[in-house]
Amino acid sequence: MEARVQGCVTCHGQSGQGTNSGYYPRIAGKPAGYLYNQLVAFRDGTRNYAPMNYLVAYLPDAYLREMAEHYAKLRPPFAQRVQGNADPAMLARGQSLVTSGDPQKGIPACAACHGAGLVGMEPGIPGLVGLRPNYIAGQLTSWKVGERRAAAPDCMKRVVTRMSDADIAAVSTWLGRQEAPKDPSPESANLVRMPFACGSQR
């Protein structure tokens, strides 16, 4: 299988760990259901990113499933987390949103769905550790403006419409600075009751 997915490696790394160049996310270890949903969405044009739309345009479901399962099993080391100075108030706001949410604004904690260790939840919720701040901010923003969407009911859309641009920046910045988890495997499905119903968890 590794030979067949060489089409992915210049952006996502030889083992799906991501690469240093900018924006491309780590895909290794994300739940297979999540990765499969993304591949199908790229193929069918419901998620827009031209280089991905082009690459998977003519690949059948079964093969996309196999690719997803391949990367879901991999556990390469995590990249260096982001270092350097950041506004302490911003980091505090980020940490608070990720771990506790904002009851005033009706924002649930990221950890409520993405797992206490932020490593994701089977079958459809991705881990957030190991992603770069500009990737996370980019995804949240495109969700907010309606460019990115998930299976209905789109819980992520409900969450992000309650977040300000400053909230998005705070969450992304804080997440990019977290240490690699000891066990990067996603949590099992339905260990907890999720605050919003999610189409991708059905």
Added chain:
Amino acid sequence: MRLVTKVAIACVVLAVLAVAVVSWMLPGALPSKPREAGAPNAATPLTGAPKAVTQLIEKGEYLARAGDCVACHTNPEGKQFAGGRPMPTPFGALYAPNITADEETGIGAWTADEFYRMMHSGVSRDGSLLYPAMPFASYTKVTRADSDAIYAYLMSVQPVKQKNRPHELKFPFNKRELLLGWRALYFKEGEFVSDPKQSEQWNRGAYLVEGLGHCAMCHTAINALGGTKESKEFEGGMIPNQNWYAPSLTSNREAGLGNWDIKHIADLLQVGVSDRATVYGPMAEVVYNSLQYLSDADAEAMAVYLKTLPKRDAEAPPTSQARLVEPAVMESGRKIYEKQCAVCHGAEGKGQPPAYPPLAGNQSITMASPVNSIRMVLNGGYPPGTRKNPRPHGMPPFSHILSDEEVAAVVTYIRVAWENSGTPVVPAQASELRKLLPE
């Protein structure tokens, strides 16, 4: 009367005359023929024993795939054959219509006669002329029996109520009357005629390539009026708005298949990969939606016909153009090749077919237009996942790793190394193609 007034009056008279002539020349709706009681109805081939109907519908499904109807008439997010897919052209955007059996918004109310006239003559049910984005210039070769089978199949699919989206064409291309001129210049109506000097297999291949396959739509250059010249048939050209180069099928310097094995040609069409080359881009779409479903016999028949297309190249075989390349560029290209490409394509460019295509001796690398090679280096690509190759090997993009100079150097290298007879490319060519979105 002043001259200006005279001229103005003359213009108005001419315009009125022209409108009169044009409306006289435009076809109308087909007259509806009242059918005598008990007479067989040619307009509804769906009569007959259930088994015969099933066979007809299955034949129609097969032929509809050979014609790749689904590619244009289905929106990626939409229902099959419900239309709405935008087709960007140099003249504006066309939106393929709904061809499901819905009586109000699709073709459910059409008769088989009307469907055949559309396929054969490019005239819609109401008499309006079709834009040649619908490949009726090819479909005109389809037999009445095959048209009836496709009709029967389309009548049998799930009707979808979805209104057609109006085309968004620039003036004057939004005037359908102008199509009379286009048709006079570029459209030759007529079913396929077998060549008795050729085998039955060759004729079957020719029928599929020239008719339902509508290969000429891309593999014949399109001029500023959106027309193709018969004399230039299959000689290749840039595909408008997609910016891939559809290579010539008549030159062994491009995609001419004169020195290919029949098996390799049939594999390329039906499997998407072969020992000689691999399909990407628009041709991957054709294989994915259409050609992979052909029977082995039909794929082979097309291969037999395609192999006979190339003219005998009179000139001496081309030689390596490596002497045209600056040594520093050649060395840079070689280094990039060794680092990024050789792991799959091999130090000598032999590849590991069919997983990784060969680059040495590969006509699509050496042909005059370097567009496809540059695009592959920039954007990578996956061949289509097909019934005979459901898990294809892919090539990654390098646009974010290599500069324009590096792309030009490595493409130049593969075009001239190993006795390849291509010509050097310059960074500006990579720069131009980098601006396009991959598709």
